[in-house]
Amino acid sequence: MALATEGGPEERGAAMDALARAYWKPLYTYARLGRRLSEEAAEDAVQDLFASLVEKGWLARWDPARARLRTYLRVLLDGLAANTARAAGREKRGGGVRTLSIDAAETEAEIARLAPRTASPEEIYEREWRRWLFTRAVARLEEDYTRSGRGARFALFSAADLADEDPRPTYAQLAERFSLKVTDVTNHLSAARRDFRRAVLALLAQETPRGDALSGEARALFGGGKS
């Protein structure tokens, strides 16, 4: 991903859109759950952050050698959350004009469905970033499978890995439910998980800015499963 500080106005605008798409939700959820800000304060902080990245040259000051971009954004948000003069800053941008399209209501409904958080604010942020990355990768996979006539495979993947069914369905149960042989369930799920992995890697490759080590990000995600 190019940084929103490089290229012409159009390129910069597109880069900022990509940055916002990748990070607004984890940042907002972090502000609400990790920093315990009110809905309005959380949205203000996120809006201020993305406006200041270019206006105040914060993005240009990011040093990949010191922190991942993701961590840098969180630290900036921490500063904004603690800044009581934020409202004044918003007025300067044009009387509280929101530059970023944030679907706070939908995110609030999602937050309400989550179990209470006991982790540290930093862990909450990392988890929410991962949740948002995986959510979009799943959406990509569904779109791709639907377009290519493999909707049934996505339905199987969804039943096996996404749905919160308790107890978890066995492969035999899934085979019966989807009128497949157990070996076919194994093969379909294997392929779907492989494609999901590719979708995550593709998103990471798109959204990891130059300077941040993609392999480091991927290693953090794929380093190992639970033993």
Place this chain on the structure above:
Amino acid sequence: MLSDAALDRLQTSLGTPDTSGTRYRILRKAGEGGMGTVWEAEDTVLSRRVALKVLAVEDEGGAARLLREARIVAGLEHPGIVPVHDAGTLPDGRVFAALKFVDGAPLSAALPMLGGPAERLRVFLRAAEAVAFAHARGVVHRDLKPENVMLGAFGEVLVVDWGVAAVRGDSGSRAFPVSGSGTKDGTVVGTPGWMAPEQERGEISRVDARSDVFALGRLLSVLAEPRPGEPGLDRRLAAIVAKATAQEPETRYENAAALAGDVARHLEGEPVSAYREGPVERLARLAVRHRVALLLLLAYLVTRALVLFIRKN
């Protein structure tokens, strides 16, 4: 949005290698390294356990390094070096190497369980002999440390993790499947605290068997360090450690075989190259070395003296 449970399931699925359609079945995670994860797996064709080293991501650099390591290890058939059985690419695109599964613990964890000084020196000798074999083939390990020496459940001593090993072409060794160091000058390869000074300075072209000798010397000092109740460090052994860990490579042992030779001679009570002993020390060493013969001789002389005394009286 994904639920917490779905997020965890997807994370687990991403982290676990896809071995579908292969001969391997993942059993559990055995450890994590810089490049990826080591899994305890079952080779379903031969019904045996293997250690499956799998890269975290399918990047070209990492894949090349892992395959390079597999080829190096494949060329080092020695009882002190973990053999590689297989290498390739999994269905998910990740590169893997299947190695013999060692049921044991790294020396870093097993050290407190080892016995007296002689037993600890013998463990050192086994590790040094494996490294000496590699040196004879022109291979320099470059990351020797207690974590990379495994002690098996049946007393095996194995040198593992040849991921940053270099193959030196000027060693006179026979043709090797890979060559070079895989790194450029200025790159620091190794582990702080165990690296030779030339490694710490990133002088890749100066790193050779003597750099491994330095790390082995550090390992020897750890193993030889007297425990409560044990006599102080022997002067000859201290001299061996000092020679192995000299700042300048030229002052160290030429390779692991030379170092192992001195340690073996010390264990046998023979003179060592690292220490010039005085006449009294030499006599004392010989007395210790030949104490049984000396005791027998003494017993014989006492008996003879007694017999003579009795006859005279």
